Amino acid sequence: MSTVDVVRAYYESWQGGPAAYDQARLRGLLADDIAFEGPLAGKVTGAEAVLPGIERFVGTVRSLRMLQLVCGGDEAAAVYDCELAAPSGVFRFAEFFRVGDGKIQQLRLLFDTVEFRKLAARSQAA
Amino acid sequence: MSTVDVVRAYYESWQGGPAAYDQARLRGLLADDIAFEGPLAGKVTGAEAVLPGIERFVGTVRSLRMLQLVCGGDEAAAVYDCELAAPSGVFRFAEFFRVGDGKIQQLRLLFDTVEFRKLAARSQAA
Numbered sequence: 001m002s003t004v005d006v007v008r009a010y011y012e013s014w015q016g017g018p019a020a021y022d023q024a025r026l027r028g029l030l031a032d033d034i035a036f037e038g039p040l041a042g043k044v045t046g047a048e049a050v051l052p053g054i055e056r057f058v059g060t061v062r063s064l065r066m067l068q069l070v071c072g073g074d075e076a077a078a079v080y081d082c083e084l085a086a087p088s089g090v091f092r093f094a095e096f097f098r099v100g101d102g103k104i105q106q107l108r109l110l111f112d113t114v115e116f117r118k119l120a121a122r123s124q125a126a
Numbered sequence: 127m128s129t130v131d132v133v134r135a136y137y138e139s140w141q142g143g144p145a146a147y148d149q150a151r152l153r154g155l156l157a158d159d160i161a162f163e164g165p166l167a168g169k170v171t172g173a174e175a176v177l178p179g180i181e182r183f184v185g186t187v188r189s190l191r192m193l194q195l196v197c198g199g200d201e202a203a204a205v206y207d208c209e210l211a212a213p214s215g216v217f218r219f220a221e222f223f224r225v226g227d228g229k230i231q232q233l234r235l236l237f238d239t240v241e242f243r244k245l246a247a248r249s250q251a252a
Contacts, residue, residue, distance in 0.1 A: 039218070039238050067234070068222045070201045077196045077203030079222045079234055092165070094220040094236045096194045096205045108193070108205055110220045112165050112239050 003099045004071040015064035027051060031103040038109035060085045074099050087115040129225040130197040141190035153177060157229040164235035186211045200225050213241040
């Protein structure tokens with residue numbers, strides 16, 4: 001699969017939220033030793049360590065609207081809006097990929113954590 | 127200029143911070159009717175409206191480390207770490223570009239606003 005095919009398949013596997021989530025397809029797109037980096041999780045290495053975080057997020061996804069998907073060589077970047085259940089609302093995300101051997105080797109996630117930190121604080125206080 | 131040349135020139139114009147800032151070069155890279163969107167400023171249209179926001183940011187830049195610059199056709203995306211004076215520290219940013227006629231026609235900026243909102247609140251309280 002080309003870089004753009006891998007990245008499109010990644011979003012297809014989870015963008016429909018929990019009812020449409022395809023775990024086997026998503027797992028097959030992550031390199032065993034994938035290097036992930038995000039604003040809350042920090043650096044996480046390995047598909048088995050990365051997958052639970054993605055799945056917690058997918059559990060809150062209601063819909064995804066892709067704004068730009070840029071691909072060049074073995075790299076790609078996506079910016080999209082997700083409607084979420086918790087925190088409730090529409091939030092913007094960016095992901096930067098390196099793809100090799102038909103799998104995602106590196107994934108950097110960016111988003112504004114303000115509402116996510118509030119939700120976590122409320123959960124801890126409850 | 128190609129898409130990658132425009133985007134590289136954009137970063138070259140301001141990544142050195144205030145001492146090396148090249149206002150004329152930066153302004154020449156922004157389409158007159160550029161469409162900007164960022165997490166604090168929201169949607170801003172037009173180079174004359176966008177430039178002051180970029181310049182306030184550039185005033186705090188100490189250095190920039192590019193992590194990935196992805197280019198495909200007339201689109202590009204960059205993720206980078208900036209060392210800033212205020213808020214003080216290293217912060218990650220993503221920008222997504224559409225380029226046409228050798229200028230940036232559209233620019234979407236993403237970053238985690240947590241520390242920036244704290245700084246703004248302190249400034250207002252002072």
